[in-house]
Amino acid sequence: MRYAYYPGCSLEASAEEYDISTRRVLNRLGVELSEIADWTCCGASAVEPVSRLLTLALPARNLALAERDAAGLDMLVPCSACYLNHLRVSRECAADRTLPGRINEALGAEGLSYAGKIRVRHLLDVLAKDIGPEAVAAQVSHRLEGLVVAPYYGCQALRPFALFDDPEHPRSMDALISALGATVLGWDMGGRCCGASLMATRRDVALVSVAAILEAAAGADVIVTVCPMCQMNLEAYQSQAHHANTISVLYLPQLLGLAFGLSDGQTLLDKNLAVTDALKSKLRACEAARI
Amino acid sequence: MKKNTHPLISFTPETHQHAVDGGLAAIQGMVRACMQCGTCTASCPNAFAMDLAPRQMWRLLLFGLQQEVLESRTFWLCSSCYSCTLRCPRGLPLTAAMAALKRLAGAEGDHANRKKALFYQEFMRNVEQNGRVQEMGFMCHYFLAMRDPLLPLEYTPLGLKLLGKGKLHLGGSAQRGRLGPLFAKVRSMEGAS
Numbered sequence: 001m002r003y004a005y006y007p008g009c010s011l012e013a014s015a016e017e018y019d020i021s022t023r024r025v026l027n028r029l030g031v032e033l034s035e036i037a038d039w040t041c042c043g044a045s046a047v048e049p050v051s052r053l054l055t056l057a058l059p060a061r062n063l064a065l066a067e068r069d070a071a072g073l074d075m076l077v078p079c080s081a082c083y084l085n086h087l088r089v090s091r092e093c094a095a096d097r098t099l100p101g102r103i104n105e106a107l108g109a110e111g112l113s114y115a116g117k118i119r120v121r122h123l124l125d126v127l128a129k130d131i132g133p134e135a136v137a138a139q140v141s142h143r144l145e146g147l148v149v150a151p152y153y154g155c156q157a158l159r160p161f162a163l164f165d166d167p168e169h170p171r172s173m174d175a176l177i178s179a180l181g182a183t184v185l186g187w188d189m190g191g192r193c194c195g196a197s198l199m200a201t202r203r204d205v206a207l208v209s210v211a212a213i214l215e216a217a218a219g220a221d222v223i224v225t226v227c228p229m230c231q232m233n234l235e236a237y238q239s240q241a242h243h244a245n246t247i248s249v250l251y252l253p254q255l256l257g258l259a260f261g262l263s264d265g266q267t268l269l270d271k272n273l274a275v276t277d278a279l280k281s282k283l284r285a286c287e288a289a290r291i
Numbered sequence: 292m293k294k295n296t297h298p299l300i301s302f303t304p305e306t307h308q309h310a311v312d313g314g315l316a317a318i319q320g321m322v323r324a325c326m327q328c329g330t331c332t333a334s335c336p337n338a339f340a341m342d343l344a345p346r347q348m349w350r351l352l353l354f355g356l357q358q359e360v361l362e363s364r365t366f367w368l369c370s371s372c373y374s375c376t377l378r379c380p381r382g383l384p385l386t387a388a389m390a391a392l393k394r395l396a397g398a399e400g401d402h403a404n405r406k407k408a409l410f411y412q413e414f415m416r417n418v419e420q421n422g423r424v425q426e427m428g429f430m431c432h433y434f435l436a437m438r439d440p441l442l443p444l445e446y447t448p449l450g451l452k453l454l455g456k457g458k459l460h461l462g463g464s465a466q467r468g469r470l471g472p473l474f475a476k477v478r479s480m481e482g483a484s
């Protein structure tokens with residue numbers, strides 16, 4: 001299995017543990033990634049409030065590069081905002097026949113063109129559908145027995161395009177988490193918004209969402225996320241959300257890596273902002289149980 | 292209903308500004324089929340903090356009450372969760388309409404609206420210059436642009452946390468300037484359209 005890889009800006013900076021754990025875990029699962037050379041920012045959630053054409057042209061630039069340099073491969077994206085930005089280019093082009101011409105006129109500034117052939121895939125989609133829980137289970141050396149995991153999906157991996165999961169009651173992480181030997185927390189907050197960039201512009205409002213999510217996850221040992229924005233909002237503002245007991249928040253591939261026997265160092269666990277000692281000792285117990 | 296056509300106004304000749312595409316009329320077109328059922332309001336995680344419920348705002352918008360709509364904080368409180376877009380029984384692109392209102396307010400709104408738009412504009416300016424967004428540089432420019440001496444303090448706890456994790460760095464510069472031609476082209480196309 002091979003994919004064109006678009007890490008996105010966050011994964012180069014504040015979410016480097018997401019990038020590294022994604023690469024290591026996919027490598028263990030026999031997946032090859034070819035990173036798109038010279039990829040650029042897709043505009044994140046800031047571009048649409050600024051320019052409609054740029055909203056499509058920025059991700060189309062990366063899609064054009066991937067079509068040129070990695071023809072025939074799907075493009076794998078771990079960040080949900082980047083995923084949606086790239087995904088909607090083909091959707092909007094299908095709905096408005098004048099768009100491909102306009103996008104390509106813009107890309108012409110760099111001698112690029114976008115044909116609309118490439119498929120955009122979220123990391124979670126690839127893990128759940130292309131790789132699947134059996135292949136994941138086959139790599140598990142440290143079963144996470146007794147660990148209760150709250151799967152947090154956020155918004156843009158699920159909505160508005162429901163390509164690989166139920167956007168109202170997402171379940172795609174359940175089988176993956178079970179494959180690690182862990183227990184899935186039954187909750188209905190997995191698809192509730194984390195506040196996204198309101199954390200920067202209206203923190204008081206975003207904190208209400210974060211508090212509600214953290215409270216609902218109280219029965220879990222760890223929340224797992226599949227987006228750097230969700231991760232940051234849930235891990236960095238726990239005290240401001242008046243959440244008394246810190247709850248650990250990991251990226252999904254970090255949890256997979258730990259069950260695959262990767263060390264804390266290999267999964268960059270020390271980069272996370274919320275990892276409790278209780279979680280660490282539970283993980284140690286899982287390790288000890290192996291012998 | 293009376294069509295409200297507004298001339299294309301681009302905000303300032305500063306090079307990083309983008310023109311508004313179609314103004315109020317285009318956004319009215321996006322929600323024309325609204326039947327006022329209120330599903331959008333009921334689905335919105337941020338409705339509790341809005342002055343106008345989304346359903347009410349679409350109504351005012353369709354009446355052509357641009358000033359009332361732009362005076363509302365409702366669209367600035369959209370966090371692009373797409374719940375309303377997913378659930379609207381008329382299948383209307385409501386999240387996109389919220390973003391279009393942010394564009395309109397940034398270009399044609401009053402001082403307060405333009406200030407709110409700065410967050411997004413500064414982010415995109417950083418993207419234009421660096422190719423890949425530099426989180427640190429963006430925040431510094433944003434603080435300067437907002438001219439609010441208390442704002443950086445709000446971010447200090449997070450900044451310190453990230454610093455401690457070795458996550459606050461200026462990032463690579465390999466893609467600096469890479470997006471200049473694309474941004475320039477888009478700007479000229481938007482000006483011409």
Ligand code: SF4
Pocket residue numbers: 322324325326327328329330331332345346349378379380381382383385
């Ligand atoms: S859900 Fe759709 S039809 Fe119902 S009030 Fe909202 S915009 Fe109108």
Ligand code: SF4
Pocket residue numbers: 331334335336337338345368369370371372373374375376385386389
């Ligand atoms: S997309 Fe925006 S307006 Fe719609 S429900 Fe989500 S936050 Fe509310």
